[in-house]
Every structure is written in C-alpha cells, then in structure tokens.
Amino acid sequence: xxxxxxxxxxxxxxxxxxQRWMGLVIYQLLLGTQRFREIQSAIGISGKxxxxxxxxxxxxxxxxxxxxxxxxxxxxxSLTEKxxxxxxxxxxxxxxxxxxxxxxxxxxxxxx
Amino acid sequence: xxxxxxxxxxxxxxxxxxQRWMGLVIYQLLLGTQRFREIQSAIGISGKxxxxxxxxxxxxxxxxxxxxxxxxxxxxxSLTEKxxxxxxxxxxxxxxxxxxxxxxxxxxxxxx
Numbered sequence: 369x370x371x372x373x374x375x376x377x378x379x380x381x382x383x384x385x386x387q388r389w390m391g392l393v394i395y396q397l398l399l400g401t402q403r404f405r406e407i408q409s410a411i412g413i414s415g416k417x418x419x420x421x422x423x424x425x426x427x428x429x430x431x432x433x434x435x436x437x438x439x440x441x442x443x444x445x446s447l448t449e450k451x452x453x454x455x456x457x458x459x460x461x462x463x464x465x466x467x468x469x470x471x472x473x474x475x476x477x478x479x480x
Numbered sequence: 481x482x483x484x485x486x487x488x489x490x491x492x493x494x495x496x497x498x499q500r501w502m503g504l505v506i507y508q509l510l511l512g513t514q515r516f517r518e519i520q521s522a523i524g525i526s527g528k529x530x531x532x533x534x535x536x537x538x539x540x541x542x543x544x545x546x547x548x549x550x551x552x553x554x555x556x557x558s559l560t561e562k563x564x565x566x567x568x569x570x571x572x573x574x575x576x577x578x579x580x581x582x583x584x585x586x587x588x589x590x591x592x
Contacts (some may be wrong), residue, residue, distance in 0.1 A: 373522050374504060377583075381577035382503040392486060397565035410485050437510040450580045457584040464569055468562045472488075 384428070391415050392422050395404075395458045397431065400475060401446040430454070496540070497569075501525055506563060507570045509543065542566070546561040574592050 380391040385391050391400060392411045396402070402410075408418050422440035430451040447454075497503050505525045508514070514522075520530050534557060537543035542563040548554040559566075 374507065374554040375574075375577070377577040377581040378507070378574050380503065380581045381573050382497075382499075382507075385494075385497050385503065385573070388495075388498050391497065392491065395486065395490070395494075415549050421557040453576055454579055456567065457576055460569040460572050461493050461497070463486075464565055465487070466528050468565055469492045 383419065387421070387424070389417060389421050389460065390425070391458065393418070393425065394430065394454050397437060397447045397451065398455055400401065400446050401441070403444055407445065425451070490585045499533070499536070501529060501533050501571065502537070503573065505530070505537065506542065506559065506566050509557060509563065510567055512571065512589070513556050515554070515556055519557065 389411070392413070393407065396407050396410050404415075404418065404422075407413075407422075411418075413421075422431055422433070426433050428450075430449055430452075431443060432448050433448050434444045434446070436444070493534060493582070504525070505519065508519050508522050516534075517528075519525075519534075523530075525533075534543055534545070536544055538545050540562075544558050544560050544563075546556045546558070548556070562572065
C-alpha cells in the first residue's frame with residue numbers, strides 16, 4: 369500500500385464527513401438541543417441509520433446524549449464543544465453550495 | 481418518505497463530500513496542477529477509484545482535465561474556479577482536525 373503524504377488527522381476528519389448523513393446530523397444539531405424525532409423529521413433519515421450515526425458521534429465526543437427519567441423518558445441530543453467546533457466547516461459547505469450548486473429544484477412541485 | 485427541511489443545495493454539497501476520497505482529491509489538487517500518478521501517490525488511493533473520482537469531479541465542473549498530445553501523452557488535472565472555491569471548506573476541516581482529532585499516531589513506528 370502506498371504511504372499517503374496527507375496528515376492523518378485531516379484524513380480522519382474527512383472520513384468522518386464521508387459517512388453518509390454525518391454532516392447533516394451535525395448541521396441540524398447546530399440549531400440546538402433536540403430530541404430524536406426532531407432530528408429525524410428535519411433531515412428525513414431512517415430511525416435505524418440516525419440511531420447508528422448518533423451513537424458514532426457520541427463515541428467520538430461530538431454529540432452528547434442526555435436522558436431525563438420522566439414518564440415517558442425524555443432523551444435529548446446536543447453538540448459538545450468538539451461538535452460545535454464543526455460549525456465553520458458546515459458554514460463553508462453551505463456558502464459553497466449556495467454559490468456553486470445549480471438549482472435543479474427550482475421547477476419542483478413543492479408548494480410553500 | 482419524510483420531507484427534509486434542509487436546503488437541497490446544501491444536501492448536494494454534503495453528499496459530494498460524503499463520497500470516500502472526494503475531499504482528499506480536492507485537497508490534493510489545491511496544491512496545483514498534477515498528473516494522475518502524483519495525486520495517486522500523494523493520497524494512497526487505487527488507480528481505479530482515483531479514475532472514477534476524477535471523472536465524477538470533472539462531470540461536476542470541479543476538476544479540469546487537460547491532454548497534451550506528446551509522446552507519451554501527458555494528462556494533467558487541476559481545479560476549476562468551482563473547485564478552488566472549496567478551499568475554505570477544506571481549510572476549516574484541517575483546522576478542526578488539528579484542534580480536535582487525537583494524535584493516535586504519536587506512538588507509531590514512523591521514522592523521519
């Protein structure tokens with residue numbers, strides 16, 4: 369195998385964002401603490417995949433999961449400091465997309 | 481299927497970066513015009529995958545491919561304006577990785 373000359377830390381960050389939905393989940397949580405269903409309906413992701421992504425983000429210290437022992441139990445997800453530190457990345461992706469991604473959906477049938 | 485509330489342009493940009501190696505190929509080309517082998521050895525990617533990624537990036541107007549009819553033929557790859565506009569995204573990923581990705585490789589056997 370060839371030895372890459374790219375910084376391993378950078379490679380790890382890129383591989384994090386290379387997992388489908390990762391960027392969208394972090395982006396959604398930049399809006400603040402949310403419950404599972406809120407995140408799910410905002411980004412249109414399956415429950416199974418969202419659950420996997422949240423566990424992964426939690427294990428990497430990017431997302432914090434808090435359980436409130438009420439009836440029914442309340443579980444809230446939020447970004448840690450490490451997670452919020454991703455904001456400039458997501459904002460730059462947003463800027464780039466606004467400038468450079470063509471509006472294929474301009475003619476969609478969505479009614480507001 | 482649930483309707484996502486996230487901007488479709490942003491989703492497209494995120495899905496571009498969600499393809500493995502995409503970010504690394506763009507990052508490498510920020511250094512300037514390069515030949516196939518240079519990119520390949522810099523990021524340690526298989527020839528087949530790099531070829532696929534470059535074609536995809538070319539079709540999206542992010543990478544420009546130039547053929548110089550010499551013997552042997554010379555083919556060079558560079559970023560278009562749209563591609564260079566990705567620089568702030570990659571720089572922010574780099575910043576984040578330097579601050580937040582732990583150095584697991586500090587104890588590696590690499591000798592400099």
